[in-house]
Amino acid sequence: MSILPGNSKDICRIIGIFEDMKRMTILLVTVLVAACTKAPQLERRYEELPLGAIKPEGWLRETLIRQRDGITKNLDETYPQVVGPDNGWLGGDGDRWERGPYWVDGMLPLAYILDDDELKAKAQKWVDWTLENQREDGFIGPDKGYPYVEGLQRGMPLDWWPRIVMLKVLQQYYNATGEQRVLDCLGRYFRYQLETLPEKPLDTYTFWARYRAGDNLDVVLWYYNLTREPWLLELADLLHSQSFDFAGEFLRGEMLATKASIHCVNLAQGLKEPVVYWQYKRDPRLLEAVDKGLADIRRFNGFPSGMFGGDEALHGADPRQGSELCSAVELMYSYEQMLKITGDTRLADELERVAFNALPAQTSSDFRLHQYFQKPNQAQVTFGLHNFDVGQEGTGQVFGFLTAYPCCLTNQHQGWPKFTQNLWYRTGDGGLAAMVYSPCKVSTVCGGSAVTISERTAYPFEGTVELALSLDKPGRFPLELRVPGWARSVDITVNGSAVKAEGKIVRIEREWSDGDLVRVEFGMEVEATRWYENSVALERGPLVYALGLGEKWKKTVLSGSQREKFGDCYWEVFPTEPWNYGLLRKQVLGDISSVEVYVDSSKVGGEFPWTLSDAPIRLRVQGARIASWQLCGGDAGPLPWTPGGAPDVGDWPNYPLEPGETVDLVPYGCTKLRISEFPVL
Numbered sequence: 001m002s003i004l005p006g007n008s009k010d011i012c013r014i015i016g017i018f019e020d021m022k023r024m025t026i027l028l029v030t031v032l033v034a035a036c037t038k039a040p041q042l043e044r045r046y047e048e049l050p051l052g053a054i055k056p057e058g059w060l061r062e063t064l065i066r067q068r069d070g071i072t073k074n075l076d077e078t079y080p081q082v083v084g085p086d087n088g089w090l091g092g093d094g095d096r097w098e099r100g101p102y103w104v105d106g107m108l109p110l111a112y113i114l115d116d117d118e119l120k121a122k123a124q125k126w127v128d129w130t131l132e133n134q135r136e137d138g139f140i141g142p143d144k145g146y147p148y149v150e151g152l153q154r155g156m157p158l159d160w161w162p163r164i165v166m167l168k169v170l171q172q173y174y175n176a177t178g179e180q181r182v183l184d185c186l187g188r189y190f191r192y193q194l195e196t197l198p199e200k201p202l203d204t205y206t207f208w209a210r211y212r213a214g215d216n217l218d219v220v221l222w223y224y225n226l227t228r229e230p231w232l233l234e235l236a237d238l239l240h241s242q243s244f245d246f247a248g249e250f251l252r253g254e255m256l257a258t259k260a261s262i263h264c265v266n267l268a269q270g271l272k273e274p275v276v277y278w279q280y281k282r283d284p285r286l287l288e289a290v291d292k293g294l295a296d297i298r299r300f301n302g303f304p305s306g307m308f309g310g311d312e313a314l315h316g317a318d319p320r321q322g323s324e325l326c327s328a329v330e331l332m333y334s335y336e337q338m339l340k341i342t343g344d345t346r347l348a349d350e351l352e353r354v355a356f357n358a359l360p361a362q363t364s365s366d367f368r369l370h371q372y373f374q375k376p377n378q379a380q381v382t383f384g385l386h387n388f389d390v391g392q393e394g395t396g397q398v399f400g401f402l403t404a405y406p407c408c409l410t411n412q413h414q415g416w417p418k419f420t421q422n423l424w425y426r427t428g429d430g431g432l433a434a435m436v437y438s439p440c441k442v443s444t445v446c447g448g449s450a451v452t453i454s455e456r457t458a459y460p461f462e463g464t465v466e467l468a469l470s471l472d473k474p475g476r477f478p479l480e481l482r483v484p485g486w487a488r489s490v491d492i493t494v495n496g497s498a499v500k501a502e503g504k505i506v507r508i509e510r511e512w513s514d515g516d517l518v519r520v521e522f523g524m525e526v527e528a529t530r531w532y533e534n535s536v537a538l539e540r541g542p543l544v545y546a547l548g549l550g551e552k553w554k555k556t557v558l559s560g561s562q563r564e565k566f567g568d569c570y571w572e573v574f575p576t577e578p579w580n581y582g583l584l585r586k587q588v589l590g591d592i593s594s595v596e597v598y599v600d601s602s603k604v605g606g607e608f609p610w611t612l613s614d615a616p617i618r619l620r621v622q623g624a625r626i627a628s629w630q631l632c633g634g635d636a637g638p639l640p641w642t643p644g645g646a647p648d649v650g651d652w653p654n655y656p657l658e659p660g661e662t663v664d665l666v667p668y669g670c671t672k673l674r675i676s677e678f679p680v681l
């Protein structure tokens with residue numbers, strides 16, 4: 001059954017206090033009646049730990065520090081026209097739509113995870129203004145519009161959409177501080193939504209909120225579990241009824257097989273809505289729909305990096321198409337929210353796929369530059385329209401600070417901090433769960449003991465994870481460990497003794513003591529997966545491997561109106577070596593185990609592995625150049641077809657065989673120029 005009986009802990013506590021009183025029986029009846037009038041708790045597989053309980057270590061810490069110093073910390077100085085003091089969410093007459101809240105949605109968790117006082121103070125201003133300027137009727141945020149000014153979004157003051165981002169900010173702020181005033185504000189705002197939405201539905205002002213209603217719903221149901229006031233479920237039903245019908249579209253099946261059928265960020269962000277609603281309605285159709293949706297995204301639009309073709313409309317699986325940076329961080333957040341609700345480990349597999357492949361590839365190693373669209377086969381990065389759905393006046397693919405549309409400049413901040421926050425969860429029975437792996441340290445209370453677990457690992461580059469436990473006193477609690485879908489073997493020991501490892505989540509329940517050590521070894525093997533035009537990508541564990549090309553960067557300085565719109569300059573990147581390789585059939589579709597894996601022990605566990613020169617692992621494969629595969633339109637030309645070997649046709653090698661040579665592939669996330677979908681020769 002879906003719903004747990006609620007509030008039994010509270011009842012026990014109250015009974016304990018009054019147990020020596022004569023009228024205990026009467027009191028007990030009173031309390032039970034009160035408990036029954038409260039609506040029941042919604043069951044979720046896992047709960048988030050307080051913000052700050054999980055600290056990044058190793059490469060992850062260095063990545064967050066680079067993000068902080070490179071872009072997050074000073075965005076109010078480098079991009080003052082939008083997120084400076086004039087922003088409407090700070091009471092000014094400037095920009096008042098999504099970009100201010102976007103920045104805080106990533107800056108706030110980053111501040112608490114790194115325990116950075118300066119960053120906390122910057123986020124605090126936005127939270128305080130929102131909480132202190134709530135309207136009498138419950139509305140939050142700026143409510144007055146201003147005439148259009150180039151580069152600012154000052155209209156649409158009542159749009160529901162930017163408020164959805166601020167709800168995520170307030171939820172995280174409560175998770176960090178526990179301040180009651182956040183709950184008071186949310187309660188009043190949700191009352192306002194319940195009263196106003198019937199007259200002014202989500203798509204009254206713009207269509208964005210209708211596609212992104214899942215995030216609004218998610219905060220409502222989280223708030224409901226804290227307060228269990230039944231009217232919040234009415235609001236949940238109302239939001240669901242006004243949301244774009246993702247479940248229906250996924251089950252009908254046409255939308256994801258049709259190009260230009262939906263905006264890429266709306267899809268990445270909105271696809272969680274049926275699962276969010278499922279935690280309340282428990283209709284299995286809702287989960288089936290998202291299962292089918294994710295499978296169809298992969299089938300019709302999928303890239304090996306975990307992303308899908310969408311630049312900006314849905315644009316199929318051709319690796320010359322792009323995926324937007326906003327889509328990457330929103331898709332990660334969707335996986336994170338759905339993973340907590342369902343505990344479905346496939347969602348963690350997909351989350352890691354995006355985080356370890358697409359995400360690091362789309363920003364520079366100092367985080368000062370990013371690409372709006374990245375491509376799976378990106379032999380060059382050039383100014384031009386590139387057959388994108390929205391060409392962004394030629395700046396869609398180039399690296400820059402303000403190039404293309406500036407949503408990604410402000411929305412990218414949530415990627416790594418929220419990923420860190422989702423490495424560990426609280427289980428329903430007071431234990432801990434490691435659903436996603438990376439070097440980190442988690443501190444909390446379990447089984448009455450203060451527990452710190454140091455997660456020592458070079459994951460995702462290696463499959464070994466050590467969990468070293470520190471406890472102030474022995475305590476009994478469960479530890480749950482996800483087994484990744486790609487793991488070919490699983491070996492788990494506790495203090496050297498083997499533990500039975502069955503299923504997708506291994507649960508170890510015992511009395512833990514200070515100094516206990518859990519060692520996990522997931523077997524990683526090289527595998528070939530099939531993609532567009534029957535091409536092949538090579539994967540090992542959570543990493544996709546690509547032909548990483550030497551880079552020559554070329555800066556172009558902008559002037560006039562272009563400068564105002566797209567910033568001081570943009571960067572193109574050109575390869576310093578040939579890119580037009582295919583892989584040899586006899587190896588990648590035959591003896592795949594003959595692909596050699598080179599581990600550079602001096603780089604495994606390195607500070608920042610996400611560059612070509614710091615790549616800790618290389619795959620050495622047999623390849624050959626395809627003379628006819630050349631540049632076209634500023635990038636790799638159409639991907640040559642790999643003969644399919646249909647039973648009634650057989651395999652036809654359709655290229656004149658060039659002399660074979662060995663080719664080194666590196667993790668996709670270490671590349672800026674790459675081929676990741678290979679024709680097979």
Ligand SMILES: [Zn+2]
Binds near residue numbers: 324325327405407408
């Ligand atoms: Zn964007």
